[in-house]
Amino acid sequence: MVEPVKLGIVGLGRGLMLTLPALVDNPWVTISGAYDLQVDVAKLFAFEHSARAFETYEDLLADPGIEAVYLATPHQxxxxxxIAAARAGKHVLVEKPMAISVEECVAMVEACAAANVTLVVGPSHGFDAPVQLAADIVASGRFGSVRMVTALNFTDFMYRPRRPEELDVSKGGGVVYSQAAHQIDVVRRIIGKPVVSVHGITGNWDASRRSDGAYTALLTFSDGVAASLTYSGYAHYDSDELVGWISELGHKKDPARYGDTRSKLAAQAQDEASAKQQRGYASRNHDIGEMPSHHEHFGFILVSCDKADLKVLPGGVHIYGDKANFFAPLIPPVRPRVEVIDEFVSAARGHRPPHHDGEWGLETLACCSAILLSNQRGAPVNPRTLIDQIKG
Ligand SMILES: NC(=O)c1ccc[n+]([C@@H]2O[C@H](COP(=O)([O-])OP(=O)(O)OC[C@H]3O[C@@H](n4cnc5c(N)ncnc54)[C@H](O)[C@@H]3O)[C@@H](O)[C@H]2O)c1
Structure with a gap:
């Protein structure tokens, strides 16, 4: 029997809302405390989850009744x-992107190692069950070696309500840190080899909403494996069409609602930062909602092996072999994102080392930084050199 981890939640916004279903009534976790700059929201959350609201982050860290923190605060x-949590002896589950520079990530890994606490970076879509199934199939070698992965995602990211820093590239805004962190996690998880070079190009195409709203990147891995990654958040084409009109969060989607996100943003009466707040716990709509019919996903992913192509879908993996093709289904999720909490608790309790540990998050973030740097230089960048420069 695993003793539940006593968790303090920091940052009660949109990210928390997406993870909350995996935390509520989870026998492995007790929600013990909450802290947010919006004190009233923290109080309400604490009341509704029989937890304690803290006035400051330092108070939360000083409480011996908190064993671990889930940091769902802005990237910066x-x-x-x-680092403060590690120094206080708390395990850390930190949202993606891990931070906004390789230097910061190295310092986080070092602080958690020095304090002997667990660091897990997530949720991100590399945790999704279909991605894990594809990774297991590749690792089994049943269809020969993995050679190439094609990943693309076309979304409305740029027109959802945003805090100003979410569009400020100097503060980790735009799609490269926020969204490439998912896509890189997915392809790294499936290929299972080190990335040796990244050639990226970013796109900043809407003068009324200046930010990196798109990128395309070629990642090469050891043994000559390659992955091409494309992302656009400009709300034109919607690649959910390619996965059966299932949304990123695993719900059925109505293609007739084309253009909704843009028009809602344009018609919004309140300022954008307030609209963003309304996507978090401050919305007063605390229903964790209808459970998704499918697993979460991050767009179209096709994995090419010697003897088969594997299409990763929200319901399982479709395998296109030499002579036949067939679908390997997964049981639908009971709740989204429980894989993340399982991995974190198992690691914190010393049962199983996490896949998405600090080193993993650092390497993913170094690939994000390499996309930006490669775009500036017009040449490929080895993400390992970015890490080695800091570690010395
Ligand atoms: N994994 C995912 O699918 C996913 C989805 C959304 C957001 N996120 C991540 O979650 C993080 C937060 O993004 P968001 O969209 O939830 O933002 P948000 O603005 O909705 O929420 C951030 C919350 O943090 C609070 N906050 C700000 N400064 C704070 C501080 N110093 N101490 C405590 N609380 C503070 C804010 O009041 C707000 O409630 C980001 O890193 C983002 O990438 C992840």
Whole structure:
């Protein structure tokens, strides 16, 4: 029997809302405390989850009743808050992207190692059950070696309500840190080899909403394996069409609602930062909602092996072999994102080392940085050199 981990939740916004279903009534976790700059929201959350609301982050860290923290705060706070938690002896689950520079990630890994606490980076879509199934099939060698992965995702990311820093590239805004962190996690998880070079090009195409809204990147891995990654958040084509009109969060989607996100943003009466707040716990709509019919996903993913192509879908993996093709289904999720909590608790309790540990998050973030740097230089970048420069 695993003793539940007593968790303090920091940052009660949109990210928390997506993870909350995996935390509520999870026998492996007790929600013990909450802290947010919006004190009233923290109080309400604490009341509704029989937890304690803290006035400051330092108070939460000082409480012996908190064993671990889930940091769902803006990216630019992840490093400082992780390091403080480690120094206080708390395990850390930190949202993606791990931080906004390789330097910060190295400091986070070192602080958690020095304090002997667990660091897991997530949720991200590399945890999704269909991705794990594809990774297991590749690792089994049943269809020969993996050679190439094609990943693309076309979304409306740029027109959802945003905090100003979410569009400020100098503060980790735009799609490269926020969204490439998912796509890189997915392809790394499936290929299972080190990335040796990244050639990226970013796109900043809407003068009324200046930010990196798109990228395309070629990642090469050891043994000559390659992955091409394309992402656009400009709300034109919707690649959910390619996965049976299932949304990123695993719900059925109505293609007739074309253009909704743009028009809602344009018609919004309140300022954008307030609209963003309304996507978090502050919305007063705390129903964790209808459970998704499918697993979460991050767009179209096709994995080419010697003897088969594997299409990763929200319901399982479709295998296109030499002579036949067939679908390997997965049982639908009971709740989204429970894989993340399983991995974190197993690691914190010393049962199983996490896949998405600090080193893993650091390497993914180094690939994100390499996309930006490669775009500036017009040449490929080895993400390992970015890490080695900091580690010395
Ligand atoms: N894994 C996912 O699918 C996913 C989805 C959404 C967001 N996220 C991640 O979650 C993180 C937060 O993004 P979001 O969209 O939830 O933002 P948000 O603005 O909705 O929520 C952030 C929350 O943090 C609070 N906050 C700000 N500064 C704070 C501080 N110093 N101490 C405590 N609380 C503070 C804010 O009041 C707010 O409630 C980001 O890193 C983002 O990438 C992940």
């Amino acid at each position: 706070l992840h490093a400082e808050q992780t």
